[in-house]
Amino acid sequence: MAADKKTPDGAGEYEVEYTPPSYALKAKAPRSKKDLGEMLIEADQGLAEMSKDYIDYAREDAKRLGAACDRFESPGEAKDAIETAYWIAHQMKGQGGTFGYPLITAVGASLCNILDGRESLDAVQIEAVRLHIEAMLLVVSRPLRGDDPEGAAMMEGLLKVEAVARRAGR
Amino acid sequence: MATKILDISQLNFLVIDDNAYMRSILRTTLSFLGSPVMTEAEDGASGLRALRSFPVDIVIVNWMMKPIDGIEFTRALRTASDSPNPMLPVIMLSGHTEPSRIAEARNAGVTEFLSKPVSSKGLYLRIEEVILRPRKFVRTKTFCGPDRHRHDEDNFSGERRRKTDEPTPRQD
Numbered sequence: 098m099a100a101d102k103k104t105p106d107g108a109g110e111y112e113v114e115y116t117p118p119s120y121a122l123k124a125k126a127p128r129s130k131k132d133l134g135e136m137l138i139e140a141d142q143g144l145a146e147m148s149k150d151y152i153d154y155a156r157e158d159a160k161r162l163g164a165a166c167d168r169f170e171s172p173g174e175a176k177d178a179i180e181t182a183y184w185i186a187h188q189m190k191g192q193g194g195t196f197g198y199p200l201i202t203a204v205g206a207s208l209c210n211i212l213d214g215r216e217s218l219d220a221v222q223i224e225a226v227r228l229h230i231e232a233m234l235l236v237v238s239r240p241l242r243g244d245d246p247e248g249a250a251m252m253e254g255l256l257k258v259e260a261v262a263r264r265a266g267r
Numbered sequence: 268m269a270t271k272i273l274d275i276s277q278l279n280f281l282v283i284d285d286n287a288y289m290r291s292i293l294r295t296t297l298s299f300l301g302s303p304v305m306t307e308a309e310d311g312a313s314g315l316r317a318l319r320s321f322p323v324d325i326v327i328v329n330w331m332m333k334p335i336d337g338i339e340f341t342r343a344l345r346t347a348s349d350s351p352n353p354m355l356p357v358i359m360l361s362g363h364t365e366p367s368r369i370a371e372a373r374n375a376g377v378t379e380f381l382s383k384p385v386s387s388k389g390l391y392l393r394i395e396e397v398i399l400r401p402r403k404f405v406r407t408k409t410f411c412g413p414d415r416h417r418h419d420e421d422n423f424s425g426e427r428r429r430k431t432d433e434p435t436p437r438q439d
Contacts, residue, residue, distance in 0.1 A: 112408055116354065118401035122278065122324055126398050129274035129301070133391070136272045140299035140387035147295060154288055187331055188286060191362035194384030195292060202384055209362075 148196035155193065155201055155237045158185050162208075162230045169223050176216045182226070183212040189233070200243030203252050204233045207259045225262035229255060272301065273395055279322050280305040283314035283340065284329040284360070293327060296387045300394075311335030315343060318351040325397060327390075330361035330372070337361070338375045345376035345411040353411065354404050356397040360385060376412025378402075 162185050168178035186208040193201025208229040211222060218226065232255055235241065241248045275297075282293045282305055290307050297305055306321050308314040312335045314328065326344075330337040337359050345353050359377045361368065372380050379393040402414040 114406040115414075116404035116406075118403050119354070120401065122356070122398045122401070125277045125324070126273045126275050128271045131272050131301075133270040133272040136300060137388050137391065140296055140391075143295050143299045144292065144387065147292060151288070184331070187362050191360075191383030191385075192286075192289065192292075195386070196384075199384075206362075 144195065145197065148198075151192065151196040152198070152237060152240050155189060155198070155240075158189050159230070159233045159237045161185055162233060166223075166226055166230050169218055169226070175218065179212055179215055179218065183209060186212065198236070198240065198242050200236050200241050200248045200252070201233070203243065204229060204236060204255060207252075207255050208233070210259055211262045219265055221265040222262045225258045225265075228258050272391070273398060275300060275302045275394065275398075278302055278324040281308065281314060281317055281321070281323040281326045282306070282328075283308045283311065283317075283326065283332070283337070285309050285332040286329070289329065289360075292385065293390075296385070296390055299387065300391055311337065311340030311343070314340055315351075318344070318355070323352070323355065325356045325358065325394065327358045327360060330359055330363060330368075337377075338372065341372075341375045341377050341412075354413075356401070356413075358390075358393045358397065373412075373415055374410065376410070378413050 162182055165178045165182040165185065168174045171178070186205045188205075190202050190205030190209055193199060193203075193205060208226065211225055211229070212218075215222075232251055235251075236248075241251075243249075243252075280297055280302055282290055282297075284290050284293070284307075294305060294307070297303075306317050306323065308317045310332045311328070314326070317323070318326075328337040328340055335343075341357050341359070344350050344355060344357065356378045357376070358379045358381060359372050360381050360383055361372070362383045363369075364382045369380050379396055381389050381393050400417075402417065405412065405414050
């Protein structure tokens with residue numbers, strides 16, 4: 098199992114231990130007779146059923162984003178509010194596309210890019226975040242999935258706002 | 268000939284995610300892929316406790332969780348002296364897509380990385396990779412986890428620059 102090696106000049110020793118791979122899982126999971134493509138279609142249909150409930154969760158998340166944004170300028174609360182907003186945006190970014198709402202993912206990603214790693218926001222950045230949250234509220238209320246010109250135009254504008262916000266405060 | 272899906276009905280999955288809705292997504296997806304039963308945990312700490320109570324073959328863990336996130340969970344699984352199974356395959360889910368983040372996960376000992384939004388195809392392919400192409404396990408002073416190189420090319424003819432390699436003979 099072990100394969101300790103000496104350095105080429107013999108002066109020291111690398112401590113490297115290798116364990117061969119185990120194929121125990123392969124023995125437990127043989128090929129079935131079911132077609133992979135068909136199973137994936139069924140799985141996607143199952144997810145599509147779940148997406149009917151997702152938009153309600155997304156609306157609640159968008160409201161919580163707005164509540165966090167209201168605290169950005171409260172003394173002593175900015176850092177926690179930013180972290181909370183980032184957390185929510187990150188979750189929405191990861192979930193939206195799974196349920197057929199790529200626009201939620203796109204807005205969430207752009208918002209994350211503005212908030213990532215920040216402990217405070219200046220006026221330009223706060224305005225940029227507000228625009229993103231308003232966009233998110235619009236997306237979840239309609240709802241907009243993203244496969245239309247309105248969604249594309251909205252994202253184009255948000256990305257410009259994101260670029261300005263990221264340059265601010267450098 | 269159409270590809271046949273692996274029969275994963277005998278495998279035990281542990282899903283660790285602090286978002287209940289995400290856990291239900293994964294439960295539904297795994298069920299459709301043929302694994303009707305899975306164990307769930309809400310964070311890294313309860314995930315480690317679950318590993319001590321239930322037999323688990325593959326862990327699917329979210330990165331961003333509180334108080335113990337997926338990276339901390341993976342490091343504890345790989346390196347803690349009382350880890351129930353240091354070599355357990357770990358599939359990490361994350362909304363992070365930056366190469367630096369993926370490298371961070373890999374260096375923490377994650378076996379496979381899957382970016383969100385999650386698709387059933389993406390999840391299945393990671394599960395299949397873990398099952399069909401397991402990698403050797405490596406322990407050094409600074410790293411513990413599956414080999415970060417996916418291929419071990421014995422016939423590699425270029426310069427060998429790994430610290431554990433013998434130096435390539437000079438060809439003057």
